[in-house]
Structures are given as C-alpha cells and as structure tokens.
Amino acid sequence: MNSVRVFFIGGYLAYRALFNWIHWSIYVPTMLGGPMFQVLFFAYIGRYAKLRSDEFFVVGNAVAISAVGGIFGMAMTIGGERWTQTLSSILVTPANRLALFLGRALPNLVNGVIVSVFGFAAGWLLLDFSLKPIEIPVIALIVIVTSFACTAFGTMIGAFGLRGRDVFFFANLVIFVFLLFCGVNVPLDALPGWMQAIGRVLPLTHGIEAARQIAEGATLGDVSGLVWTEAGLGACYAALGYALLRYFEIDGRRRATLETI
C-alpha cells in the first residue's frame, strides 16, 4: 500500500516540485508551441524536397515529439533532484525504489501523450492531414506505447544523472539521434544499413512505422507485431534503466558522490 502511495502521490509531488514547465506560460511555448512548429517545419521541408505527403511528416513528428517529455522529463527528474540537493533525502528513505522511480516516470509518460495529441491536432488543422474516426483510438494506443518506450529510455538516460554531471547534454543529443535514426523524417530504407540497424533497437521507430500504417488504412491486427516490438523495447529499457538506477545509487553511496554537481 505504501508503495502505491509512493508511486502515485510521490510521482505527482515530484513532478509538481521539479518541473517549472507545468506553468502554462512555459508549457504552452515549450511543450506545445515548439513541437507544433517542428511538425510544420519538417512537413514544409518534405513539400520542398517533394519527398512524401504531409501525412508522413505529421505522423512521424507527432509520434516523435512524445519523446521530448519522456527523455527530458526523466533526465530532469534525476538531475533536478541532484541540482536541488534533495536526492540524498530521497535515497536515504526505505521507499520501494521501483515505485519511487516509476512513479516519477508516469507524469512524463502522460505529458508525452498530451504533446503528441497536440502535434496530431496541429497537423490536422494546419496541414493536409486527417484521420478516420476509427483510426484515432488505434493511433492513441500506439502513442501511449511509444511514449512509454521513450520514457523508459529516458529513465536510462536519467540514471546516468546519478553519475554524470551534465545529463541534459545527453538528453538533448538523444532527441536528435531519434530524429535522425528513427525514420521520423527520412524513410528508414533511405538510410544506410548501419543507421537502420541502430534505429531498429531504439524506441520510436516501430511506433512511428505502426502509426503510419494505421494512417494508411491498416488495422491494429496488421501492426500488432510492431506495437509489441515497441512495447518490448520499452520494457527492456525500463528494466535496464532501473538496474542502472540501482547500480549508480549503490555506487554513489559507496563513493559519496550523490550530491556532487
């Protein structure tokens, strides 16, 4: 019961405390405005390059922007606790670590979904893109799974925040690695083989591919393999992230480096 409380209440309070972006004056330009212009920017490059339709870019970027909240959110969760000197106080508690860290991941996952939905809505309003009503719940499911995978990856990045000094640098870099390697704006088969291979083990790639197929008329059954792969990758990264968090926590205690900024 205590773990459930740590998961929900702890996660909620940590999110409220650590993220100044939840104020509308920051949230709207940063989490909604910026990603919306990302969708428009790449859609227009796509038009200029005569590469693919608006749909390709709206789906690719709207799913991809779910990563922003997940990756940055988790990096900021760990890095922010360290920065505000509250990390030791948290880690000294006997609270269940799984509930502690996953509880902090949940708001970031939800945020990723909200940002992604806004990206789809912006694409629908401003570009040549639409979805059939029957496709919307399936796309929503894919976005949730993808956001989970990205948040899990973000947990892994965040874990390095227990050791490294500048985890935000890597979080920033990861967003752009995703943008290039995951077929967000360039069809995966147009990339060299080694880039495709990296893209296949990253979150996003399978989610984007599944969402694009749904937008083209496929059913959930047709893309279930892709969705399960995305979910499986997310589970692997979540497990790896948790293991790294535990390892760096124990190692940080041993070396007394938890509070080193």
Place this chain on the structure above:
Amino acid sequence: MRHALRLFWTGWLFNVKNLTMSGFFMLNAAILPIFYATIAYYMFRTGARPGSLLYASLGAGMMGIWSSTLFGSGGLIQWQRWQGTLEYVIGVPTPLILVVLPMTIATASIGLYSVGATLAWGWLIFDLPLHLAHPVWFAVALPAAVLSLGLLGLVLASTFVLLRNANSLSNLLEYPVWLVTGLLVGLSLLPGWTRPISWVLAPTWGIRGIREAAIGGDPVLAIAICLGLGLIYLVIGHYTLRYFERLARERATLALA
C-alpha cells in the same frame, strides 16, 4: 572611439571563449546543425532535390547561427543577473550598449562553428563539392550575416529581459524563424502572409546573400539589405536597452534573480 573598439574586441573575444567552453552552446552550435544537415541531405537526396546538398548545408549552418543568437542573446541579461554581474555591467561608466553589443555579436559568432561544421560534414561524408561561385562575396556575406544577427540579438537581449519566461519564448521561436526565413524551404511554398515577416528578419537576407555567393547569383543586394536591417536593429536595441536600464533602476529590479 579607440576605447570603444578596444572594449568591443575584448568583450567579443572573452565571450566567444566563454561560450566555446559551454557544452550547451557547443551542442547547439556545432553538433545539432550536423544532425539537421544530415536529415536535410537525406530528405533532399531521397526526394526530388538530390543536387541541393550545398543549399542544405548552408541552411543548416544558418540555423545554428540563429539558435546561438536566440538562446545566447535572448537569455543574456537574465544570465548576467543570475551570475550577479549585471550590477557591474550597468554600474561602469561605459554606456551599456557598448558592453552588451560585443556579447550579442559573440553569440552570433559562435554560430560560425555551425557553418564550418555542416560544410565539413557534408564534404567528408556526402562528397559535398565545396566550390564557391563568388568566394570573395562569400567572405563578405558570412560576417555580414553574423553581424546582422548579432544586432538582432541586441534587440532580443533588451526585450526578452522584460518577459518573465524568456527562455520558453526562445524555445518557441527556433523552428518558426527557421521556417519563415527560408533556411531549408523555398519561401514561395509558404503562405503569403509570412512574407512580410521574413523581410524584416536578418536570417532571410543573410542566407540569401550567403547562398547567392556560394551557389551563384548576385549577392550584393541581399548583403546590403542584411546590413541595413542590422543598422535598424542597432537603433531599436539602443532605445530598448536604455528603456530596460531606466525601468530596472526605477523599480529596483536590477538584481532580481
């Protein structure tokens, strides 16, 4: 005059060195433009514009200059506040603009890493031909663009400081300016109402001058408009900076971190 030039040179050099040591700025100036350039290469190559690699490289480089200016100049006075140096910057007998100007030009100058990085990357990985149509004009167009963006940075520095969440505004303004100034997209594709916005933004003319010097065309007009806009930004920046200084002294909010 000599004192002002010496101050400019020292301030510029110090800030270029300072920004070069910052991981965040080097990520924005030297690494991220390479990602954008690579994405643009593949998009153009896979699409119907395979011969546009130099176009993409220069555009991605200019994107880096804008990002450095936007984040560097937009948050400049706020950072001085956080570091506790704003009182000294304003307290010295030298006019504030002579202290701030080298800083904003330095944030744009850091963007030169972007142009260098995207051209080198394109040449190394994508066999980008580095033949410049008008090398002399290219050598004029590039610093003209940097200077003009640095002066636009002066306007950003002196207006963003009045906003409480200037950093989030910087996050918002990165993509739209890349888009409306035609750094990777032909302006003719954009809706007509965006055209006047693009005309008053230095990156539009900066990239036009650089591209016409590099790829072919007549860059003189674009360079002249770019520098002309820079002068207008200087006048606006001069007055907005004075307004900010007076307001901060009146309200005693100078050190309000």
